[in-house]
Amino acid sequence: MKKQKEPKRYLISFDSNTTSHVFTDVLVIGSGLAGLSAAIQAAGYGSVLVVTKDKIDENNTAYAQGGIAVVLSAHDTVMKHMKDTLDAGQGLCNTAAVRTIVSEGPKQVKKLIEYGAAFDKEDDHLIFTQEGGHSFPRIIRAQGDSTGREVEHTLIHVAREHQNIKIFEHTFTIDLITRDNICHGAVAWHIKKGTMLIWAKRTILATGGCGQVYRETTNPDVATGDGVAMAYRAGAALQDMEFIQFHPTTLYIAGAVRFLITETVRGEGGILRNKKGVRFMPKYHPQAELAPRDVVSQSILKEMQKTDHTNVYIDVRHIAKDRLYARFPKIKEICASFGIDIAKDLIPVRPSAHYMIGGVKVNRFSRTSIQQLYACGEVACTGMHGANRLGSNSLLEGLVTGHMAGADAGKSIQRTKRELMPYAVHESVGLSKISWLDLHDIGNSLKSLMWRDAGIERDERHLLEAEEMIEMWCSYVMDKEFSNTIGWELQNMLLVSQLIVSFARKRKESRGVHHRTDYPETDNIQWKKHTIKK
Template sequence: MGSGVAGLSAAIEASKHCSVLVVTKDKIDENNTVYAQGGIAVVLSAGDTIVKHIKDTLDAGQGLCDKAAVKTVVSEGPKRVHELIEWGAAFDKEDDRLIFTQEGGHSFPRIIRAQGDSTGREVEHALIRLVKEYKNITVLEHTFATDLITRDGICHGAIVWHAKKGTTLIWAKRTILATGGCGQVYRETTNPDVATGDGLAMAYRAGAVLQDMEFVQFHPTTLYIAGAVRFLITETVRGEGGILRNKRGERFMPRYHQQAELAPRDVVSQSILKEMQKTDHTNVYIDVRHIPRERLYTRFPKIKEICDSFGIDIAKDLIPVRPSAHYMIGGIKTDQFSRTTVRQLYACGEAACTGMHGANRLGSNSLLEGLVTGYTAGKDACESIQKSVRKLVPYTIRESMGLSKISWLDLNDIRNSLKSLMWRDAGIERDERHLLEAEEMIEMWGSYVMDKEFSNPTGWELQNMILVSSLIVSSALKRKESRGVHHRTDYPETDNIRWKKHITWVL
């Protein structure tokens, strides 16, 4: 389930010996991967080493990374990227050599990109082309997965819904969740509409362990124009020399961190928020006017195009930006084989919590993790099927009608209220009073939404968003310290004695 970099990587690897069905709730290329401007962090350049990349990842994770998971992803990354290039993915080159750029938290230029700021789209379309060539991979688009089919702690497939075909039971020997994150639970987000945390909610209801749900990463810089869709201004803009300025035109990042604009994302996001509060302004600005025009237009064609549409010439004008919810670091707990705690159920990509990112994801590590964990999930799922003697035997499912009938509810109003509440009370800065307020409000909305039986994705998505939001808020309330992307103003220090550990949830 899911058709981003992790889902398609899993499908391709599993299809070598098994038949594969890919289920995606929208069209195959509508997912977070396609919108990923940033590149892939991978050790391919002279002078860079696996050890350096591992250290940078561990430093960003602030004590909560799984070192074995980090080593596996970083070490396997070059193989998977070479494979991707063989499949036709074209990354930016100069004199027939890959171009490497540097982002915040990285000690070395190791980020490869495609078409300047369209890396995700290039990766996704390369994978889609390959998927279409495999006769034993079937793709169901515009198909919403409502729940997993489980019995005795074993997953046997999923229940899905299509507008024309209705509800269908899909029986599977192995099920892989690659459903992405949950950025849509926040009002300000870089995520597309499909990112409503459906896989996280399904896994939780099926009895899988979820971990690190308090760690939601906020991207420091998204284009901020009132009324416009939030558009990501990739971190590489700062890597190329972009300077952050407040409304008075002052450069402020050197006051907050020695790496200034190249500080880790959590530091930059929190610093921008402080400047907005100090100057009583809705945003700050990125200044790239000192970078040669030709280089700007060549490196960031998509950003240029979007800014042009709002009358902003990036070579002459400041770009208004502010932070937005970007990436779910936590998720469905998995082991080194991408297995969840529910038998025959796997998770990979942003939906999974592999331990790779700890308390703060290092920039451009997500596409890398998606490639590696997707490959791992597909490989292990396929191999375990070949070793198993157990046959796939569908069983009778009785429909339960215990849910309440739908009373009059304005689902869009509840959804918008939830998103505003999460942004206000469980956003970049958190404290006990606001988190308790959020917990109370979410519980109230849940009391008249969660027991209703809906017949379309609008209601199902809202139920999933309420469940995921509840887990985020409860986790944030429980972790009484500040670490990585989790910043408690009432507990501003990192507490390694009591909180250098993970928070897990299971139904």
């Protein structure tokens, strides 16, 4: 990888003598499925503080539609689920991590049900759906196409009721506090209380993904890669950042926010058609619409290029109207708002950035390379997904790894029984606070650049162009000290984009979601390995 100028250690100046202090046994940064799962587990061992930069339910989990892949059917097995996951990961999955997460999944999902999560049933039995890459129907869902929201609200209720858990909403975590490769908490900014130092015996990163670095994304506005950025500035090892998964089908209405059309639409029989109305997936893969996501995304892009059209279409008109409306109520509602009746009309779709497969490198206990710092969920790279995430494995991974991080953090506190030992810290960033920059314009330019040059298809020329442009923007953004979330998010997005491009340039092959037109073949001799940067 090209040697880049190392980022500043902290984004803001602060002094422990003049900044307010907060103390907790375990600090959880992020309030999605992984973060809340970690918090609930850790709360059995001590005090827990959950901080989240927006409302507690504004995260990728809440927007997840499809469901949770889990071995709960009598005819399914852990080995079958493992094989499907390993096949999708194209040689880069950590088999031990896959085995642990798939095996532990049923127990954790049953716990969710005990908490009150209401998954869809028929005759008092769970309903299972099949998605692309799965050899068996093992996806459970809630409210048709609102699984993430049901799971999120269930865990929020449990967390709010727990006496050992406190929640700070509208709290932006700016940086981790570290000394001698040990994490002692974080520097955060609260919308009313201002800057604070949060001291913790253990810190758990569960900040989600980075979809907002791309112009086309299914992710909410909060997904700006903050966790990866702050972990990297603190010295944590990162892994496989080139692997960004693009969801094949998001509703495409020019000028409108992209809305996910869940993979289960194809699992229920949806057919992909091009501009001319021709079904095209069978010529690209024997599983057609149920091929792995990387194949479907790349096939849609090729079809858009061949037909010189902005999108393709999903056809579900052959599915019974009553069944269709009952199965996908949210999709029906959103499409109707644009004058599309999914029972009568084709649904215009195109791929969008969806999931960060790489991230902060962790071991089997969710520990990072920094002592006392954990990472779980999308911000972490566990090795579960390899080079291509199997659909609906993300909620499963977040649930299980969150539980593991919370349990290990809690047990380690109980073993050591050390008191919190805050120390004097004075950081003077020494950056200019005067800025005439149009941050929104830079952010939009960055998103367009990443979509064009580091998107579904990549090559050396475009990656070099992206690298040069990002370095240029960094030269006059990174030397500023901002006092608001817009500035901090842009600095994080620039750093994460730099990392994605750097990793993508290094991997000179095509594998999974990383498709290089100048290196179209998979090279198992040179590149059947992980890319790691610290």
